[in-house]
Amino acid sequence: MHNNAGEPDRSVAAVDSSELRREYRARRGEGVTALDGVSIRVEQGEVHGLLGPNGAGKSTLMKILSTVLLPTSGSARILGYDLVTEYRKVRPLLGIVFGGERGLYPRLTARQNLRYWAALYGMGTAAGRERTQTLLQDFGLAERADHRVETYSVGMRQRLHLARGMLANPRVLLLDEPTNGLDPLAARQLREMIGEIAAEGRTVLLATHDLAEAETLCDRVTMINHGRVVAAEAPRTLARLVSRHERIRVRADDELLAAVAGLPGVTGVNRQEDGSALVSVADREDIGSVLGLVVAAGVTDVGTELPGLEEVYLRLVHHGADRDAVTG
Numbered sequence: 001m002h003n004n005a006g007e008p009d010r011s012v013a014a015v016d017s018s019e020l021r022r023e024y025r026a027r028r029g030e031g032v033t034a035l036d037g038v039s040i041r042v043e044q045g046e047v048h049g050l051l052g053p054n055g056a057g058k059s060t061l062m063k064i065l066s067t068v069l070l071p072t073s074g075s076a077r078i079l080g081y082d083l084v085t086e087y088r089k090v091r092p093l094l095g096i097v098f099g100g101e102r103g104l105y106p107r108l109t110a111r112q113n114l115r116y117w118a119a120l121y122g123m124g125t126a127a128g129r130e131r132t133q134t135l136l137q138d139f140g141l142a143e144r145a146d147h148r149v150e151t152y153s154v155g156m157r158q159r160l161h162l163a164r165g166m167l168a169n170p171r172v173l174l175l176d177e178p179t180n181g182l183d184p185l186a187a188r189q190l191r192e193m194i195g196e197i198a199a200e201g202r203t204v205l206l207a208t209h210d211l212a213e214a215e216t217l218c219d220r221v222t223m224i225n226h227g228r229v230v231a232a233e234a235p236r237t238l239a240r241l242v243s244r245h246e247r248i249r250v251r252a253d254d255e256l257l258a259a260v261a262g263l264p265g266v267t268g269v270n271r272q273e274d275g276s277a278l279v280s281v282a283d284r285e286d287i288g289s290v291l292g293l294v295v296a297a298g299v300t301d302v303g304t305e306l307p308g309l310e311e312v313y314l315r316l317v318h319h320g321a322d323r324d325a326v327t328g
């Protein structure tokens with residue numbers, strides 16, 4: 001890695017924010033508190049998801065971390081450097097991909113765009129040319145490199161954004177909703193590329209509202225809502241947090257399901273589209289009696305399952321009160 005810091009000290013967090021607050025002043029009326037004391041820590045080499053619904057504060061946090069927006073209060077460090085007082089040291093460490101139409105010149109080709117940005121980053125002509133060629137190849141753009149960006153699909157533009165973010169060989173990549181608006185195939189391609197970038201040992205902070213994406217790509221996720229951290233866990237750990245909502249999936253006839261529904265502690269029996277039924281219980285302790293009954297009836301197609309990240313997210317974000325129930 002080429003940066004002024006020399007050899008990276010692995011014990012320093014890639015991103016470490018403390019009580020970040022950001023208020024937007026409204027011209028009239030009340031201001032908006034977009035971030036209300038956000039402390040997050042992202043270790044080096046980690047792919048960290050920043051999850052939250054629209055308006056949660058993800059973009060505000062990403063803008064602050066990318067040094068384009070000042071926090072109202074609180075502080076943050078990137079690889080040990082303070083975002084505000086040492087932003088000159090921070091910037092070369094960062095790659096920023098905000099996507100959309102921003103930052104690309106549609107009337108220029110992909111190659112011209114990248115060479116332009118390489119020049120802005122202070123790369124010499126030869127180095128810029130070489131780096132551009134490498135990135136065009138790495139991001140599957142070589143064939144169309146000399147066509148105007150305005151002729152590109154959304155997926156190609158987004159790959160070009162990613163290539164631009166990688167120009168200066170950053171150690172920390174900030175990605176804000178990179179697969180937004182992409183069709184499933186293009187989104188998958190982009191995710192694979194993000195996975196490859198992470199495999200090179202870079203740190204990735206990925207803001208998304210796509211849970212499946214977070215589950216596929218991220219080592220850990222921080223969920224935010226209304227400018228506050230709701231939870232910060234590995235996707236699997238989050239699922240475990242709601243393990244009291246573990247349920248039983250069983251293939252059984254109506255008669256047996258009716259008997260199951262009559263057991264104490266059973267709160268719901270719902271037939272699924274695939275013909276199986278999901279049995280919910282009030283407490284994990286109640287699972288035993290359900291399993292006992294269905295196994296005694298000779299059913300072998302039965303098992304327990306944990307809720308996916310989607311359900312965890314809904315419980316934690318939309319039913320904040322439930323959080324105490326699951327973590328307490």
Ligand SMILES: Nc1ncnc2c1ncn2[C@@H]1O[C@H](COP(=O)(O)OP(=O)(O)OP(=O)(O)O)[C@@H](O)[C@H]1O
Nearest residue numbers: 024032033034052053054055056057058059060061
């Ligand atoms: N420039 C601004 N002026 C006033 N309010 C703003 C401004 N930018 C964001 N906000 C408000 O701050 C809050 C957080 O917005 P932010 O864009 O950070 O959320 P987000 O999680 O990125 O959502 P989205 O996915 O919709 O972009 C929202 O209530 C938003 O309306």
